[in-house]
Amino acid sequence: MFETSDTSGLTGAGSGAAAFVGDIRQPRGASNAFERDLVAGLSVKPRRVAPKYFYDAAGSALFDRICELPEYYPTRTEFAILERNARAIAECIGPRADIVEFGAGSLSKIRRLLDAFEPAHAPRRFFPIDISADHLEGAARRLHADYPWLHVHPVGADYMQEGALGDLEAASERRVGFFPGSTIGNLDPDEARGFLRRAAHLLQGGGLLIGVDLVKDPDVLHRAYNDRQGVTAAFNLNLLRRANEELGADFELSRFAHYAFYEPRRQRIEMHLVSRCAQTVRLGRHAFAFDQGESIHTENSHKFTIEGFRALAVSTGFEPGPVWTDEARLFSVHWLASPPARASR
Numbered sequence: 001m002f003e004t005s006d007t008s009g010l011t012g013a014g015s016g017a018a019a020f021v022g023d024i025r026q027p028r029g030a031s032n033a034f035e036r037d038l039v040a041g042l043s044v045k046p047r048r049v050a051p052k053y054f055y056d057a058a059g060s061a062l063f064d065r066i067c068e069l070p071e072y073y074p075t076r077t078e079f080a081i082l083e084r085n086a087r088a089i090a091e092c093i094g095p096r097a098d099i100v101e102f103g104a105g106s107l108s109k110i111r112r113l114l115d116a117f118e119p120a121h122a123p124r125r126f127f128p129i130d131i132s133a134d135h136l137e138g139a140a141r142r143l144h145a146d147y148p149w150l151h152v153h154p155v156g157a158d159y160m161q162e163g164a165l166g167d168l169e170a171a172s173e174r175r176v177g178f179f180p181g182s183t184i185g186n187l188d189p190d191e192a193r194g195f196l197r198r199a200a201h202l203l204q205g206g207g208l209l210i211g212v213d214l215v216k217d218p219d220v221l222h223r224a225y226n227d228r229q230g231v232t233a234a235f236n237l238n239l240l241r242r243a244n245e246e247l248g249a250d251f252e253l254s255r256f257a258h259y260a261f262y263e264p265r266r267q268r269i270e271m272h273l274v275s276r277c278a279q280t281v282r283l284g285r286h287a288f289a290f291d292q293g294e295s296i297h298t299e300n301s302h303k304f305t306i307e308g309f310r311a312l313a314v315s316t317g318f319e320p321g322p323v324w325t326d327e328a329r330l331f332s333v334h335w336l337a338s339p340p341a342r343a344s345r
Helices: 030-042 057-066 073-084 086-093 109-114 133-146 166-171 189-202 218-225 231-247 306-315
Strands: 098-102 125-130 175-179 207-213 256-263 268-275 279-283 286-290 295-302 319-325 331-337
Touching (some): 030 279, 030 286, 057 133, 073 086, 073 109, 073 207, 073 218, 086 207, 086 331, 098 109, 109 175, 125 133, 189 207, 218 256, 218 268, 231 256, 231 268, 306 319, 306 331
Parallel strands (some): 098 125, 098 175, 175 207
Antiparallel strands (some): 256 268, 268 295, 319 331
8 A cells, every 4th residue: 555665574573572673765766756746746737746745854844843833733732632532542442453653754643642551452563654764763763762662663655655565464453543633634635535445445443543624713724824933934945945955956945935825615725835026947857937926836734524524434434433622623533443344255
């Protein structure tokens, strides 16, 4: 299901002393994929680029700063939900599970869950998956140092890609997915359905714990994506800096502006980089002419109702279970059970 650069040690990792399988690398062909996708996205109108390319080491560090901003409610709200309901969530996960975290980042939220388990029921193995391999490896080493009994296997990968972690599927007795942060909202509707279908297949007999941001007052959303310190703007513009450094593009960052707004008909935040002037940007043998005011669409962040997300889960093979929210109903955490595969007759 997932493209990975290092799946060594997956099979049989539950036996013996706890291990750390590290020294992960960026996914094979990562730079070529970035260049290919950026050229393709700049060659169409309206222009766009996938938000997964935000997350080089610098972008990941900037996102960690965003999560600490006073305007950015999702992280602290989800943390509080996980902390307040950790025991109930641990009961849903069940004893001795293998946990796969999609888009793992700094690995701060998994700690809330690990602390909730009785030692005899603690998870067996943990597979954090993230496209920023360098950032992930450091976070995984720190996690293993704090939880030395846990087998930790960081995987540098794009979790939306097909075709890896087959060893995990074969070796695990109970697999549970963890997908916090409402990253599901960054996917287009078809992508979200596709991801959930693949996750339901991978996690058969287990389930998925997923964070989902809720529809709310647009003013709250506007402040969350347009913070006073300009960290979100720097995060957005870092995509162009990365293209310059890794691909030899010649974006002039001062000629682009961060722009984020709520689109109520689609119930989503849209994030763009808007050209401040008429200009031409070069990337290899390609030249892209921008009009003043023309934008590159860099991210969507869809918001959901609880009922709407549960219906989406059912349509992709999950059985919705408990839902936990904060008092203001800003954010939600869902347990989705994935039934075992039916035996063929």
